[in-house]
Amino acid sequence: MKSQILEEFRVIVGERGIITSTEELHTYECDGLTNFRVLPQAVLLPTETAQVQAIVRVCHREGIPFVARGSGTGLSGGALPVRDGVVISLARMNRILEVDFENARVVVEPGVINLDVTSRVQSKQYFYAPDPSSQSVCSIGGNVAENSGGAHCLKYGFTTTHVLGLEVVLPDGSLAHLGGKTLDTPGYDLAGVFVGSEGTLGIATKVILRIVKRAECVRTLLAAFPSTNEAGAAVSDIIAAGMLPAAIEMMDNLAIQAAEAAVRANYPDCGGLLLVELDGPNAEVESLMKHVDELCRKNGAWEIRVAQTESERALVWKGRKAAFAAMGRISPNYIVQDGVIPRTALPRIMSEIARLSEETGLRVANVFHAGDGNLHPLVLYDRHIAGQEKAAEALSYRILELCLEAGGSITGEHGVGEEKKAMMAKMFAEPDLETMQRVRCAFDPKQLSNPTKVFPTPRLCGERPGEYVPHPLESAGIAERF
Numbered sequence: 190m191k192s193q194i195l196e197e198f199r200v201i202v203g204e205r206g207i208i209t210s211t212e213e214l215h216t217y218e219c220d221g222l223t224n225f226r227v228l229p230q231a232v233l234l235p236t237e238t239a240q241v242q243a244i245v246r247v248c249h250r251e252g253i254p255f256v257a258r259g260s261g262t263g264l265s266g267g268a269l270p271v272r273d274g275v276v277i278s279l280a281r282m283n284r285i286l287e288v289d290f291e292n293a294r295v296v297v298e299p300g301v302i303n304l305d306v307t308s309r310v311q312s313k314q315y316f317y318a319p320d321p322s323s324q325s326v327c328s329i330g331g332n333v334a335e336n337s338g339g340a341h342c343l344k345y346g347f348t349t350t351h352v353l354g355l356e357v358v359l360p361d362g363s364l365a366h367l368g369g370k371t372l373d374t375p376g377y378d379l380a381g382v383f384v385g386s387e388g389t390l391g392i393a394t395k396v397i398l399r400i401v402k403r404a405e406c407v408r409t410l411l412a413a414f415p416s417t418n419e420a421g422a423a424v425s426d427i428i429a430a431g432m433l434p435a436a437i438e439m440m441d442n443l444a445i446q447a448a449e450a451a452v453r454a455n456y457p458d459c460g461g462l463l464l465v466e467l468d469g470p471n472a473e474v475e476s477l478m479k480h481v482d483e484l485c486r487k488n489g490a491w492e493i494r495v496a497q498t499e500s501e502r503a504l505v506w507k508g509r510k511a512a513f514a515a516m517g518r519i520s521p522n523y524i525v526q527d528g529v530i531p532r533t534a535l536p537r538i539m540s541e542i543a544r545l546s547e548e549t550g551l552r553v554a555n556v557f558h559a560g561d562g563n564l565h566p567l568v569l570y571d572r573h574i575a576g577q578e579k580a581a582e583a584l585s586y587r588i589l590e591l592c593l594e595a596g597g598s599i600t601g602e603h604g605v606g607e608e609k610k611a612m613m614a615k616m617f618a619e620p621d622l623e624t625m626q627r628v629r630c631a632f633d634p635k636q637l638s639n640p641t642k643v644f645p646t647p648r649l650c651g652e653r654p655g656e657y658v659p660h661p662l663e664s665a666g667i668a669e670r671f
């Protein structure tokens with residue numbers, strides 16, 4: 190990158206706001222998906238919206254691609270840098286700007302850590318509902334871009350339900366306000382379009398969040414089943430009975446072993462473990478808990494416990510939330526997948542995953558949001574054994590195909606990013622992808638904001654973004670699209 194442009198960035202963010210040394214750039218070369226790595230030209234750390242705007246204006250003028258980054262915990266390579274581009278880290282824009290208890294709204298900068306929102310409002314019995322397992326480190330900006338989920342999204346909804354408005358720096362550097370503090374603003378739901386757009390439509394610089402009042406009573410039950418099949422059948426029965434628990438999570442035996450090794454949550458040693466949390470008025474929770482207990486026993490649960498104290502409940506969740514990271518205790522390497530299936534397909538898909546695991550000789554641990562049908566198979570492997578990494582990748586993609594064949598999706602919450610863009614063409618037809626491209630081009634005609642992510646097969650050179658027009662070489666039969 191030309192030194193004169195770097196100098197321009199230095200003037201915008203100051204000496205402490207720019208990183209160009211190779212050693213320091215390595216910190217930003219990947220996100221939580223470490224098998225993709227790219228060194229950016231520079232990392233910029235703005236502290237206010239005006240600086241983000243000024244940086245993006247330079248990028249727009251010079252045609253420099255840029256990638257927004259929150260905490261870098263993403264699992265799909267969304268914050269992976271682009272080789273000729275810059276990373277714009279929002280980590281220093283981490284102030285909670287406004288807390289409005291009367292209207293249950295909080296306004297934050299994008300670098301605020303998810304759990305800090307709840308910490309700030311819990312004295313008045315409020316909480317911020319979307320709770321990714323990474324909530325103690327991931328940022329609200331990253332949550333917005335990925336439309337992140339978490340255990341309690343079954344009842345309370347994903348990030349998109351809780352983001353009411355956004356201040357956004359568009360890819361030409363101009364500022365836009367999408368949505369607002371009121372519930373339904375007229376016109377297109379552009380805040381809804383931005384949430385889940387994985388950094389491809391611009392950079393969120395302020396976020397208006399909805400906070401939720403804590404229920405009078407919260408109870409958490411642990412049920413041990415012989416296998417995930419029986420546990421899956423219990424999940425279907427609980428939902429079919431008309432209940433909407435705050436959370437229903439499942440772990441298989443490998444996941445239990447890993448979580449126990451890391452956290453000692455005192456989980457029963459079983460083939461399939463369900464965590465069911467109910468919240469609401471005391472009387473309602475007590476009565477529904479009995480019903481959940483009956484349905485679990487009917488489906489073969491041989492041990493059922495209800496957390497008796499707040500610290501017991503916290504330990505149950507600590508084990509579940511540590512489960513991904515805990516895999517390092519039982520395997521040198523692993524791939525975290527993220528697919529969705531209709532809940533009723535759970536027993537069939539779990540058996541199929543077990544069969545594929547046996548066939549390939551690769552262990553697969555399962556820990557997931559069972560109530561949403563959002564699977565997280567963890568394919569365990571050792572990168573030092575020749576061919577295992579490739580075999581693990583192939584197995585994890587095969588599992589996603591199974592999800593699609595069952596009528597599901599290639600991602601429930603981790604996003605498409607770099608990792609799954611090739612799978613997009615399996616899930617969507619060309620007209621669907623074209624429509625998405627048109628939306629992207631309306632925000633970012635130069636395709637500078639997190640380019641190369643989400644969409645499959647880069648277009649041929651000389652093609653214009655927007656509506657698909659065949660390249661002259663393609664029309665002449667010299668080149669083909671694949």
Ligand SMILES: Cc1cc2nc3c(=O)[nH]c(=O)nc-3n(C[C@H](O)[C@H](O)[C@H](O)COP(=O)(O)OP(=O)(O)OC[C@H]3O[C@@H](n4cnc5c(N)ncnc54)[C@H](O)[C@@H]3O)c2cc1C
Nearest residue numbers: 259260261262263267321322328330331334338388393602
């Ligand atoms: C152990 C572990 C557990 C996890 N559990 C869950 C889980 O339960 N549920 C879940 O949904 N995810 C989970 N994740 C994935 C990850 O934490 C989430 O995707 C999270 O939202 C990423 O936030 P981040 O701040 O780290 O974003 P980053 O990884 O930095 O970025 C993610 C994406 O957001 C974009 N982005 C970042 N900030 C902005 C901004 N201000 N404006 C526009 N775009 C932006 C980036 O360009 C990138 O595309 C887990 C990850 C780990 C490591």
